[in-house]
Amino acid sequence: MMNEAKERPDTPCVAVCSTTFDDVCRGCGRTVAEVADWVFMNQEQKEIVWSRILAQGYPRRNR
Template sequence: MGVCTTLYDEICQGCGRTLNEVSNWVFFSDEEKASVWKRIREDGTATRFQRQAKENKPA
């Protein structure tokens, strides 16, 4: 999505994944990926999901 940045943190501010999750993403099963996205959506702090929430918010 082009906004990934950790700024030396353990969590990417763009997508909400940990550095370990980002670096090993291609090895994760579909179930593991779904679990990560579920956690990130529930947390709601990643830019990715803040943007989606704004786009889906009724006017």
């Protein structure tokens, strides 16, 4: 699992930012708070977010 983390970009952002209808970005799948706090998260916290958003089918580039 650690190899997967090293192969990923530092952020799930795909520059498709939209939280119009809820507080989850339709591009990366992170909450507004996760996006705002991302640069302050340690690697373990980021891995928790990555695991959740990947399981939910994010990041999405064309949605």
